[in-house]
Amino acid sequence: MNPLDAKAAALRALLQRSGSLIVAYSGGVDSSYLAYAAQQALGERALAVTAESASYPRSHRRMAEDVVRRFGIPHRFVKTHEMESSDYVQNSSDRCYFCKSELFDVLEDLRRELDYAAVAYGINTDDTRDFRPGHRAAQEHRILSPFLDVELSKQEIRQLSRAAGLQTADLPASACLSSRIPYGMEVTPEKLRQIDRAEEALRELGYQQVRVRHHGDLARIELAPDELPRALHPKEIQRMSRALHEIGFRWVSLDLDGYRTGSLNEVLFIQPPLAH
Secondary structure, X not given: OOHHHHHHHHHHHHHHHHOOEEEEOOOOHHHHHHHHHHHHHHHHHEEEEEEEOOOOOHHHHHHHHHHHHHHOOOEEEEXXXXXXXXXXXXXXXXXXXXXXXXXXXXXXHHHXXXXXXXXXXXXXXXXXXXXXXXXXXXXXXXXXXXXXXXXXXXXXXHHHHHHHOOOOOOOOOOOOHHHHOXXXXXXXXXXXXXXXXXXXXXXXXXXXXXXXXEEOOEEEEEEOHHHHHHHOOHHHHHHHHHXXXXXXXXXXXXXXXXXXXXXXXXXXXXXXXXXX
């Protein structure tokens, strides 16, 4: 048995030992494979649960529904209310902690109501290299992290997803819409809707790996490096600019560094200049 197959077998055994499981499910690469693996291990005693809120992109919902429909995974939506928390709205560097705390409170209530044994989510070993305050919330709520337990990386999850036939295998990395707003700038439903519309517009123009960072009147577009040459063509610049102006941004910029995961976290690790 090769190492990846051994990890997949260990994951299945781990999930089976839970007896029954609720999976926090967004429709992204990781949560989709976890929901699939849980169903394979537990059948009807695995339930994928998707949290609906202002920060949940429409594109994620479409993918989430498509996956569970195609694979027959038991699924339901629940409402979360992180926008009612001033700690979340003020958007400090630990915003994700308050978001995940709300999510896990809701899932824990559902777990008790439906008599499931545990709740799990899809953090992987690569995620631990970035700033992840949401994982602290998971630990406090005793949420299972099966991919960490069997040491699965993002690339390995993509490989297993491909072997399973999951359409999410090559899906670009995803995150909630609030992650597009710089720390310290208030999160509002209006900003989140504007970001969602802007990213949808850019996908309609044919771009795949898209982030629109919201800097007030300024939209900063991040695209995958291999999509930048096309985007730099004058006609493409006009198309993108026109689309985002129509959504309400006064200025539109293209980040020449391209897309990178957690780019707004970069400010957290900048060292101040040494005093002389």
